[in-house]
Amino acid sequence: MSVKSSWPLWEVFVRGKRGLNHVHVGSLHAPDAEMALRNARDLYTRRNEGVSIWVVPADAITASSPDEKDPFFAPSGDKVYRHPTFYAIPEDVPHL
Amino acid sequence: MSFDNAYEALVEPGTTDEAHWAFGTGFADQMTGVDRAVPSDADAGNLAAYCLMLADDALVFSQRLSEWCANSPELEEDVALANIALDLLGQARLLLARAAEVAPEVRPAAAPAHVPDEDALAYFRDERDFRNVRMVEQEIGDFAVTIARLLLFSSWRLALFQRLATSRDPVLAAVAAKGCKELAYHRDHAVQWTLRLGDGTDYSHERMRAGLARVWPFQPELFTPTPVELRLAEQGIAVDPADVRSEVDNVVDTVFGAAGLERPQLPELSPVAGHAGRDGIHTELMGYLLAEMQHLARSHPQAVW
């Protein structure tokens, strides 16, 4: 098969309901952004309305690299205070 | 989810409602609380006949579209076409049930008593009693034929349903209102693909042109009213399909323009002695479609499924 017939990869982010952030849910292939959005709707929010979807070309994402002894990333793994769950919040604190 | 409880999810609260999986969300909600009384001036037989026309269009087209499952050009498209088939099947089921509800005599005598109305009508009616237009029963064809048919059919049905949403029959109005959202999506899907096939490669352009030519002769039948539709339209219950012609032409011409396609100059497929799909006079393909769809249900009439 010629290279031309394979479609680029898109990363998909879905807002499950109002008040939440868009969350990465996976990827898919589509020829262009419009079809990627439609495919994402069918695949990741199948038979479920009322959500918002972002699609991003996979090669447009720049990521930090935990693998390359990257000081930028590696320390966070062993500094628990950087993780939100480190802070125990009493049950009765509202809106936190 | 723990290993010791592999089946935990089976009994998870909130997952027991299978309707969500099978028919999409919202349909049941849309229909609960809908007044089911037939408008007092409506002829029940006419209303049932009209429901059957709209139901059979959806049922037969859904049957054809489901043939794409595991056969389409890309996995994403398998999912999309299955969604469309499921939407149409959902519309068909509500309309079949409505037909039998307002006029129980439409239930075929051959159907055993325990068979639900929707299945009695889908599985035990003979070809002559199906009221769908001939366009939807044509073979599935290639992807271009499918897209051409989806473009014409969903543009037409959306225009029809938008008007039907204010029908004086509350059930028809509710079915149409919900169906509009679905059909808008179906039409959009067809438009996107018409643009890509029409304006993609030279080869795809040619295939799309041929696809349109395959379905075009069936298109005038969509806009040809039957006496039943005219009577009900006068009462504000049905829509005269001739009324949506210019709107649909507009949509289709706009898409053709953007896709670089010409409106085919092809004559209408002739009826048989004035009779076509709405009168139960179909093409030869219909018999095979029904043979496949109905054979299991009819081979075991006493069975429960």
Place this chain on the structure above:
Amino acid sequence: MTGEREADTLERDFQHTVDADQRIEPRDWMPDGYRRTLVRQIAQHAHSEIIGMQPEGNWITRAPSLRRKAILLAKVQDEAGHGLYLYAATETLGAAREDLTQKLLVGKQKYSSIFNYPTLTFADVGVIGWLVDGAAICNQVPLCRTSYGPYARAMIRICKEESFHQRQGYELLMTMMGGTDEQRAMVQDAVNRWWWPSLMMFGPPDDASPNTEQSMRWRIKRHTNDELRQKFVDMTVPQAEKLGVTLPDPELRWNAERGHYDFGAPDWDEFWQVVKGNGPCNAQRVAHRNRAHEEGAWVREAAAAYAEKRARGLDRLAQQQLATGGVA
């Protein structure tokens, strides 16, 4: 500075993360063998979902009630979705779907052998839901905690949908068992045909499964084939009793001492024959996939060509808007 010592450190850190039951994520360092094993396993799993659409899809147009038709269509559609989630997981390992698809099409990568058996009656739809999806659930629920993050996350979603699949299958069988004698015979016949292939879904016995140990050390796999098979039998026997069908194994009996059911050995010769490509439907399934892929090539090419035109403003729509000064 570089060299063996560093590789050792990386490998130690990796194993440490795995041992702590932490997830490995796409850009983490990982041993080549780990990546290779994952790509092979996830791809095989994805291919199984896609090929698995065929045996059940076989009954969509003939489903004997509209409710069953809708459920079956939704189910087969889900399987396409499962394949897509899994291919998405392989993409994070650097394996493109197009390449994996090619390997499937030329027979270089396998899919689950269960799908090389034919679906002969509508009862097969129910039995596949109950036994095949049931066995898949047994296999897959532990994978929700597998060490590779994207795979584990895909599995959580898949398992949720599989539970719907299994439930619809069992419910169909219950309904059929409450129907006519012919229907009950149909169900029993389907159980007879699918029982042994379902047991084979867990793979060869542990002593013939050399890769298991390493996979367990990497926590890709969390239970051995035989453990999972036993679990499946223990879960299924009571369900069969409730349904009123007989499982076709004369050696099947409760062993109070072990606290498990004893059961006979599947025909492993048949298993290997089917794996090698000689099953009843191997050629048919792969030919079907090849045909769909080839017949769809012009459509994929058209969409790619259109996207390129659009990106350069050369599509007809953009030209039209230019000509009329319109804005989309």
